Amino acid sequence: xxxxxxxxRAQSPLGDASPDPFVPIHSVPVxxxxxxxxxxxxxxxxxxxxxxxxENPNIAWEVVFENLTAADVLHGLVVTFQLTLVGMAIGLxxxxxxxxxxxxxxxxLQSISAAYVWFFRGVPLLVQILIWGNFAxxxxxxxxxxxxxxxxxxxxxxxxxxxxxxxxxxxxGLHEAAYMAEVVRGGILGVDTGQAEAxxxxxxxxxxxxxxxxxxxxxxxxxxxxxxxxxxLLKSSSLVSVIAGQDLMTxxxxxxxxxxxxxxxxxxxxxxxxVIVSILSVGQRxxxxxxxxxxxx
Amino acid sequence: MSAExxxxxxxxxxxxxxxxxxxxxxxxxxxxxxxxxxxGDVTCVIGPSGSGKSTLLRxxxxxxxxxxxxxxxxxxxxxxxxxxGRLFDLNPRALAKQRRHxxxxxxxxxxxxxxTAIQNIMEAPIHVAGASKSDARDRARAALDRVGMxxxxxxxxxxxxxxxxxxxxxxxxxxxxxALMLFDEPTSALDPELVGEVLDVMRGLAASGMxxxxxxxxxxxxxxxxxxxxxxxxxxxxxxxxxxxxLAHPENPRTQQFLRAVLP
Numbered sequence: 001x002x003x004x005x006x007x008x009r010a011q012s013p014l015g016d017a018s019p020d021p022f023v024p025i026h027s028v029p030v031x032x033x034x035x036x037x038x039x040x041x042x043x044x045x046x047x048x049x050x051x052x053x054x055e056n057p058n059i060a061w062e063v064v065f066e067n068l069t070a071a072d073v074l075h076g077l078v079v080t081f082q083l084t085l086v087g088m089a090i091g092l093x094x095x096x097x098x099x100x101x102x103x104x105x106x107x108x109l110q111s112i113s114a115a116y117v118w119f120f121r122g123v124p125l126l127v128q129i130l131i132w133g134n135f136a137x138x139x140x141x142x143x144x145x146x147x148x149x150x151x152x153x154x155x156x157x158x159x160x161x162x163x164x165x166x167x168x169x170x171x172x173g174l175h176e177a178a179y180m181a182e183v184v185r186g187g188i189l190g191v192d193t194g195q196a197e198a199x200x201x202x203x204x205x206x207x208x209x210x211x212x213x214x215x216x217x218x219x220x221x222x223x224x225x226x227x228x229x230x231x232x233l234l235k236s237s238s239l240v241s242v243i244a245g246q247d248l249m250t251x252x253x254x255x256x257x258x259x260x261x262x263x264x265x266x267x268x269x270x271x272x273x274x275v276i277v278s279i280l281s282v283g284q285r286x287x288x289x290x291x292x293x294x295x296x297x
Numbered sequence: 298m299s300a301e302x303x304x305x306x307x308x309x310x311x312x313x314x315x316x317x318x319x320x321x322x323x324x325x326x327x328x329x330x331x332x333x334x335x336x337g338d339v340t341c342v343i344g345p346s347g348s349g350k351s352t353l354l355r356x357x358x359x360x361x362x363x364x365x366x367x368x369x370x371x372x373x374x375x376x377x378x379x380x381x382g383r384l385f386d387l388n389p390r391a392l393a394k395q396r397r398h399x400x401x402x403x404x405x406x407x408x409x410x411x412x413t414a415i416q417n418i419m420e421a422p423i424h425v426a427g428a429s430k431s432d433a434r435d436r437a438r439a440a441l442d443r444v445g446m447x448x449x450x451x452x453x454x455x456x457x458x459x460x461x462x463x464x465x466x467x468x469x470x471x472x473x474x475x476a477l478m479l480f481d482e483p484t485s486a487l488d489p490e491l492v493g494e495v496l497d498v499m500r501g502l503a504a505s506g507m508x509x510x511x512x513x514x515x516x517x518x519x520x521x522x523x524x525x526x527x528x529x530x531x532x533x534x535x536x537x538x539x540x541x542x543x544l545a546h547p548e549n550p551r552t553q554q555f556l557r558a559v560l561p
Binding site for chain 2: 192194195197198199200201202203204205206208212213216217
């Protein structure tokens with residue numbers, strides 16, 4: 001377009017020279033009567049629920065409040081937190097290795113990974129916790145020796161190594177790894193194949209491509225399902241109370257068993273589990289923001 | 298042709314593909330490709346989609362494994378070691394070594410999304426060639442400068458336009474000091490107004506004496522920059538020769554038909 005034409009257009013009354021004044025729109029929004037009615041009904045029902053709990057003669061609220069910060073409960077809270085974090089750490093590391101093994105070209109590794117997931121995902125967590133908690137009944141001593149002979153280099157009492165806490169961590173971690181393996185595998189498959197291909201074309205080995213290019217991009221994809229897993233794991237950790245795992249659930253059930261205030265102590269557990277879940281959810285959101293680096297314009 | 302080619306002759310070519318076949322199940326994608334590329338030449342490969350152009354390119358750096366035939370790059374047999382008249386598969390490490398000096402530019406750029414432009418370029422020099430970080434940075438900046446992207450070194454790929462991403466991708470391949478550059482439809486995924494900037498970079502590269510094999514639909518580029526033109530259809534080389542000569546006077550009826558369809 002010539003400069004003369006540009007000038008002519010710019011000077012025309014419809015052009016930029018005389019922009020229309022900015023007039024905000026005032027319109028009547030659609031009223032959502034159905035929403036308002038259902039909201040009102042729900043508020044009434046919720047108020048009734050709160051009232052029935054608060055005024056319930058069967059709940060001794062003072063017992064709830066004094067046990068919220070009881071020493072055993074707070075200690076149990078710490079143990080629950082530790083079990084969750086250690087279990088997830090084991091699950092994440094082992095899960096990444098299992099996922100890589102599953103997707104490798106090595107048939108032996110593929111089979112091991114598939115068998116692992118089949119077993120640890122297939123056996124109920126409660127059963128796995130009981131097995132690890134009672135491992136000494138199966139193998140009273142653990143040690144290093146030559147298989148199919150009586151030669152032992154050293155051995156120790158199983159209960160010395162596999163304390164209740166360690167057994168609980170192992171049970172939760174190995175079970176979690178089976179699920180995390182599937183989560184990570186999905187994440188790796190979600191990364192565009194062109195990414196690794198570009199690395200290979202530059203002369204990188206497939207291990208380098210995995211470590212430097214694919215896995216870092218997997219993080220962004222697996223964070224939401226991993227957050228889910230973490231919250232599930234936190235709640236599943238209450239199952240270790242069956243081997244007296246000293247966690248929050250162990251604490252509230254043992255207090256409840258002595259003062260016969262079962263419901264009050266379950267309310268204590270409810271409160272604390274919700275608090276930790278809320279904290280984890282906030283942490284997850286912050287991590288997701290950080291991991292989406294390079295994906296924001 | 299492959300039988301007559303002496304080992305001595307192969308060393309005169311940057312690339313020598315001899316009787317290359319590739320099948321995906323019952324789909325016979327390459328049906329005996331013979332192609333020689335002289336050092337410093339630009340070879341443009343054109344043809345209808347599905348004719349096997351990209352597959353041939355991907356066989357040269359072994360992103361695809363041919364089912365028959367041999368490919369030599371710089372005199373090296375790609376993918377195998379020949380001892381006592383038998384072929385032994387190269388292990389992954391040796392294969393990676395062969396790929397180091399074959400640069401590749403993809404249709405969809407394939408820049409590492411988790412790295413900035415300069416990190417993309419420094420990655421292979423550091424982790425493949427073993428360069429120091431400062432040396433790699435100098436090389437990366439030189440490569441970025443060459444494609445006119447120095448100002449964007451700290452941008453992530455998704456913050457760049459398609460044309461800019463492709464220029465960074467070219468710089469990434471250049472930083473490994475390649476003897477040969479493969480371009481797989483480098484402008485096909487670009488908006489029309491961005492094609493020119495990428496072709497400009499490729500023109501400069503050709504002028505500097507880089508050996509290039511370019512799979513493309515840009516007939517104008519082939520005519521202007523190409524030394525050799527290869528027309529492929531149905532997994533075969535239908536016609537090849539001097540680029541301007543083939544484009545002006547195509548002899549094969551398929552070539553004539555294709556050029557009539559794509560030329561204005």
